[in-house]
Amino acid sequence: MIRLEQVRRAFNGREAVAGVDLSVARGAFCALIGKSGSGKSTLLRMINRLVEPDSGRVLFEDADVRSLAPEQLRRRIGYVIQSVGLFPHWSVARNIAAVPALLQWDRPMIAARVRELMALFDLDPALAKASPASLSGGQAQRVGVARALAADPDLLLMDEPFGALDPVTRATLQTELLRIQRETGKTIVFVTHDMDEALKLATQVVVLERGRVVQDTTPDAMLANPADDLVRDLLGREDRGLRRLALRPVRSALRPGEDPSAPTIPADSDCRAALSRMAELAVSTLTVTAPDGARLGLVHLSDLVAG
């Protein structure tokens, strides 16, 4: 879907992006992670030509982005930023309709799309006429993501979209985004400095440092084999094992059997939650239950630790 070849970009003599090769497959959820000034936002903004590389090529669906008019390119790519940037003089509905309006869809089609997106993001239809100023932070960013998805782009670029939200709202929006990505199969490139967020959402994690790619792999592989000390620091030296457990569903450690004395754990939990529950209750066996209460089997401490 996207391929970057040896892209470089300097600002005032300082290289923000210093020769990056990166490819993101269709349907991937790619997290760009790094400290402030690592070049992750610049890299993201090169994809929709908000920043032009000094050298190298950016390919979008095998076409060099420089061969496309920037405005046309951007209308095909969703764009979400941390500060949301809703148009304060437009209603929520008109904000969501911004890109379809630029693409000159006819009015009934735009209206139907706005209704559909408001439902998808769990926004009260009464908010359609509201002013962005009246929205909470979480609602505003829902509208921001809905606006980015309005013209049904295949690719979504997100620059720390949940960075300004409180932890509870952030977790809710992360789960919603994950659900929507699974349902629609969008390709997402996502900038964050929060490793938990990257591990929770991404299928591909790219660690950047001083404008270069340090490691580019799946969350599990990164946890198993961090490339260097920086990646180890980002992953957290002490709880790397726990984070890896968090990536595995408890179903993967399920074994048949029955133990009436073992406390229960829902089947959609992850292995870290199972370990935490064992530690909390001082047991080494849990009964895994389906949402309807049916007992599916057992999970043992030794299976969690064996991996």
Next chain:
Amino acid sequence: MRLRPPDPVLLPLVVALGMVPLGLAFVTVARNRLVTGRPMPLWHAAQGPEAILSLAGLALLLLAALKRGPWLAILSGVLVMGGLGWIAGDVAQLQAISQPAARVSLGGGFWLMQALAALCLVEAARQTGRAGKALATLLVAAATASLMMSGTLDDLSLLREYANRRDVLGPALLRHIEIVTLAVAPTVLIGVPLGVACYRREAIGRLVLPTLGVVQTIPSIALFGLMLAPLAALATWQPALARIGISGVGMAPAVLALLLYSLLPIASNTQAGLASVPDSVRDAARGIGMTRGQIFWQVEAQLAFPALLAGLRITIVQATGLAAVAALIGAGGLGAIMFDGLFTGALDLALLGAIPVIGLAVTADLLLRLVTPRATDRAPS
């Protein structure tokens, strides 16, 4: 029922209103229009039913302030204002019978009492909301109209001056509006693009805005004077210009000076309005694929518009006032009447010129306030 304390705004106003007649002359009576008059206190002036009316109004206003009755305050405030006007008119009528050349002018006491009563109305209207505002405006207009139409005020010096100058007041008013329009319309055409340029190119802004700021600090008479020489030279050099009315005195220098004064509020408000558009909004607009033109017309211009209108309001109000001074260089307008009165010592004539200037400025301000969308309650479309 628990007793509420008296209204903290209305009560001091009413007390002050009651004390004004003790210190200031209500009207002044002069033998003719050019000599200084003798002060006449309110208690000498007040006679007949209008005195009772005013006193009753004042008492009710006091009651309204004590008992917190904003509606009563509106009614009684209008009663006081109308009653005082009636008293002044009657004094003038009485004087006119005995001494036809005598002039009765409104004194400091009259104006201060009217102002205090008006403040009471404003405060009471604020407490009652939209309906109270409408009622107060309506009642004041009705009282003023009935006093004027009945001829009660006709013998006041101000109205006598009006009767003498009736035929020049209308044209002067039109001329005044003409000067302001001729100055402000091109200012908008020049100032808005200038403001946009100041915003787009910081270097231009750093040069232009301080320069216009310096122009603002030049006293108006000095600026009018500065215009004299170059425009006179221009007219001599190109007689064609002189034929279309460009010369060192008259309209041309007045309009040009007002234009220079008006550029700063328009240009700087345009620039400030554009600068107030959040970067995140501009980034989002670019990121979703708006062209430069779309970003300017659909986002930046619309968000900067209220600031631009505020600048226009300041400009019109400022130009209306300054245009009065322009009479000194022969531009005409209401200022001509004002200075006529000032230079001959006929203060009521000066007032006759000044009141419409104030009226024009207030009307322009009100009209523009009505059309200015407020950032908070603007219905998004």
